[in-house]
Amino acid sequence: MELGLIGLGKMGFNMAERLKLAGHKVVGFDFNKEATAKLTQTGSLGVNSLEDLVKNLSAPRAIWIMVPSGDPVDQTIAKLEALLEKGDTIIDGGNSNYKDTQRRHAEVTNKGLEYVDCGTSGGVWGLKEGYSLMIGGDKAPVERLRPIFEALAPSPTEGWGHVGPSGAGHFVKMVHNGIEYGLMQAYAEGFSIMKAKEPLGLDLTQISHIWQKGSVVRSWLLDLTAAALDNNPTLAGLEAWVPDSGEGRWTVTEAIDLNISAPVITESLIRRLRSREENNFTDRMISIMRGAFGGHDVKKA
Structure with a gap:
């Protein structure tokens, strides 16, 4: 053909x-x-x-x-x-x-x-x-x-x-990408938690490969994560700046229009947007409010 x-x-x-x-x-x-x-x-x-x-x-x-x-x-x-x-x-x-x-x-x-x-x-x-x-x-x-x-x-x-019918293919792909946002966010958070537990000296690359076989969280995304960690275990040289194609936004909008609760997909989208904010103003506002009502220390730049 x-x-x-x-x-x-x-x-x-x-x-x-x-x-x-x-x-x-x-x-x-x-x-x-x-x-x-x-x-x-x-x-x-x-x-x-x-x-x-x-x-x-x-x-x-x-x-x-x-x-x-x-x-x-x-x-x-x-x-x-x-x-x-x-x-x-x-x-x-x-x-x-x-x-x-x-x-x-x-x-x-x-x-x-x-x-x-x-x-x-x-x-x-x-x-x-x-x-x-x-x-x-x-x-x-x-x-x-x-x-x-x-x-x-x-x-x-x-x-x-x-x-x-017409539009169904792109609608399903939109939701597919929204789910992908949530899966990626969950993996990223899990690996971040393990990295932060420094006294245990966890090898994230090793763990990613262990999870590839037999684990209930095994997936193609995990396979790609394991391969990426093989090449760059510390993620050296990378910036915490994550783009989005627009389909995550559309998925969240559809969920709201349909009165469907989709907190995981929504939060994963928000995290992507937040990754692009240098010297995040929102977090600085929270810091100064905590200092105002509770006398908490405010970290200066």
Whole structure:
């Protein structure tokens, strides 16, 4: 089967490679000409314009977008709409807000095109391990694209599924990332507690490997943590600055709108925001209040 791929970052490039290994034709476009040249060198076809991307695919075409959420997705769709034909399918495999996805689905299908949203998890390890695919959209295009999903997933029958109508794939991926926030926060806090217990001289790298086998807290995130500690046991040279992709925020907003208590995900998001505050004003306010009402010492900078 043929697939057009827009966005040849690390994840997009690995997806192209996995599809090629499964016998599918991939035509890729990226504004980075070095990336498109590299794609051609590895056996797929890299092109330098959307026009060439469309020309090198047979109808009905399928084009997978892997670009940042928001306006870049809208701009890419607008350009594609002028080039595609009725029955062609656009797949948004990025981290779009599901409400934007539902709007785009309505707009695109009104023009005779198909629109599928695919929450994609697996990161840089997807080439080796396969990708977890959470797919939303109309049944017909999803079924037509089944060979693509089967090739990208860990196996043809595992790790992927059509979870619901338009927006469902990105909604499930949003919640998936919210859960990921909470898991990462729990691991980070646990290892911090052990590190602080200095009299015991705990080897965090050793403990991470012990937990990998048989423990109820074993997971792929723990595997990645263990590998990271192997390379840098003291986390030397790293800053305590943690970004977020936006999906944690969206998950918390949805929880509030649905009257669902989600304290772990919410607090993990707040901790990420707090990590970016140099000389945290909130904590300084608390310190000065404690000094005012209780006479507690205030640490000076």
